[in-house]
Amino acid sequence: MLQVPFIRDNKEDIIARLAKRNIDATQMINDAIALDEDRKALQTLLDNTKAESNALSKEIGNLYKSGEAQKATILKEKTTQLKESTKNYEQELNDKVEALTTLLYKIPNVPHASVPKGNSDADNEEIFNEGEIPTLHKDAQPHWELAKKYDIIDFELGNKITGAGFPVYKGKGARLQRALIAYFLDKNTAAGYTEYQLPHLVNEASCYGTGQLPDKEGQMYHDATDDLYLIPTAEVPGTNVFRDVLLNETDLPIGITGYTPCFRREAGSYGAHVRGLNRLHQFDKVEIIRVEHPDNSYKAFEGMIEHVKDILRELKLPFRILKLCGGDTGFPAALTYDFEVFSTAQDRWLEISSVSNFETYQANRLKLRFKNSEGKNELCHTLNGSSLALPRVLAGILENYQTEDGIKIPDVLIPYTNFDSIS
Template sequence: MLQVAFIRENKEDIIKRLAKRNIDATEMVNEAISLDEDRKRIQTELDNTKAESNSLSKEIGNLFKSGEAQKANLLKEKTTQLKEKTKGLDQQLNGTAEALITLLYQIPNVPHETVPNGNSDKDNEEIFNEGEVPTLHENAVPHWELAKKYDIIDFELGNKISGSGFPVYKGKGARLQRGLIAYFLDKNTDAGYTEYQLPHLVNEASCYGTGQLPDKEGQMYHDSRDDLYLIPTAEVPGTNVFRDVLLNETDLPQSITGYTPCFRREAGSYGAHVRGLNRLHQFDKVEIIRVEHPDNSYTAFDSMIEHVKNILRELKLPFRILKLCGGDTTFASALTYDFEVFSTAQDRWLEISSVSNFETFQANRLKLRFKNKEGKNELCHTLNGSSLALPRVLAGILENYQTEDGIKIPEVLVPYTGFDFIS
């Protein structure tokens, strides 16, 4: 959430940069400034009214003490009027403040100055490409056919138990999935991230804190009885670890990692591009989250990018990095880089990670601050990244490592799986 002071001081720049998201924010920005001015005006009038009422109360007390009851009773009528006025001003203030916060929740984060213009993923900018695309045998097939052939993932069984988008991993498929999770967590903890086991259900405040609400209203699974949401990513509970926290500058950075299942109601359209593991309602992901000093957050962002690169290098998967354009950048992010793995069997790129810097946007919602060297409170910067999302990594491994006799396991994963081949 943008701060009103920031909006007021950078009005024209904010409107210009939000245009990268293909949004004309002029009306929202002007309304936010107007509502804040109204709030301040009402607050001033309310403070003055309360002060006048308090002054009269003291005067009434003194008049009663000096035996001037008639004068005192006349002034009491005025204090009654002031109390009614105070009540009305309180209601106005609360209504104006609520309208302002509701509006601020609807304004997306301001894109970083380097974010390219664009309307969709077609306008994203490729900034890095590495790895050799393997040459597969002539009978190579996509992962959903490999899963059925080697009985390692059962999509039909998942459909029977739950519905489309809920696969069942079996045998070596389940062990490979577990091995990937352990491998990702080990890589993250070795890099200095503290492992957390996080809740899979979160309250409304947590969803507002990271920006899923109100932006993703209706896209999350919601238990209305307890007003809890199934998490769409570990970013939500992980970042909310720091909600309402005041850190010392020496406490920064904070770095955590965690594995969770993720739940998303939208599974997209039908077709080959969403078949198998390409898009699911439930999937596993290992996340990395950082809380940084504003001066260091983009250095941290670069280190997170290098961290994910190194994991993909160890897995020996061909990958590329895209800088997302304004129209494809998520609501809360200032800058996002997507990692994609090339699926040779599908002949297409599959997104397997997003690394984002939210700057102060989430921290303002979370009231996440640190005390600087001058003793003043400042908002932190928050960042997060997938390290990694499992379904499409697994799809890439199955497809790119397939042979006519079976599927090889990347060498780095063998200690985690206990086997080096699926046949």
């Protein structure tokens, strides 16, 4: 979340930049400043009242020692009143702090200066495009038909076991999934990321820490009995590894990677654009997460972009990169680039990765800091990216690598699959 001193010092700029998200944040920003002024005034009253009470307590002690019990009794009545005032001020202060925190949780991150204005994904800017779109044979099919033809993904069986959006991978389909996970993890660890095996459920504090709550309230699967949430992405447990952590400047940068299943309640709509693997409630994803010095985070961001490019080049999939507009940028992100692969069989682009810089927004919620060279505590910057999300990568492979005789396996994956085609 945004820091109050930052809000106070950059009020007009914050309001202007949040307008890129199509939000008029004027009232929220003014309320945050006003609540903080009330908080500071109450804190001053509380501190003064406690100081006066402590001084009187010492004076009462001295009066008793000098035999002036009557004067001491009079002062004791005043200390009783001061203690009652202290109690009231503490309650008022707690209420103000809670109200301020609740409000700050509702204010999204300020978009980076380079983020374009826009209302939806239609307003995102294409900034990079690479790869040759293959020419398929005349009977080419979308991946959901290929999955049925070669018996590698069973959507109907998943629907029977659980419901729509929970596919069952079978035979070479399951092995190709496992191969992609292993390949992604190997690429990430070779690039210096430390592999973590992370929990698939998290507590409420973890969801607040990365910004899923309160923004995504109702969009995550929630176990009310234990008050735990199924993770929508490995970003949540992975970034919360560093919650309430004070690092040394020499510890930075830190990079971790992990594979997890991901769970999302988003219902979506009907039609070919959400058929098959295009939108799921459960899917597999390999994530990369970075904790960076503020001076280095955008250099690290560019490095993450190049890392994902390298993976897609090795898979030989045509892809493009979009800079998300303000209206399509996630609640906690300052800047997000989306990667999309082209599905020749569907004749459309499929999102397969988002890389985001959150600057200090998550770190402030997480209380993730480092001690700088001057010995002062400073908030870190956090970043994350999909490296990669499997469903649409798999869809792209099945569709773009199909031939009349079957589906070829990308060369880079053959050492992981131990087969070179599906037929």
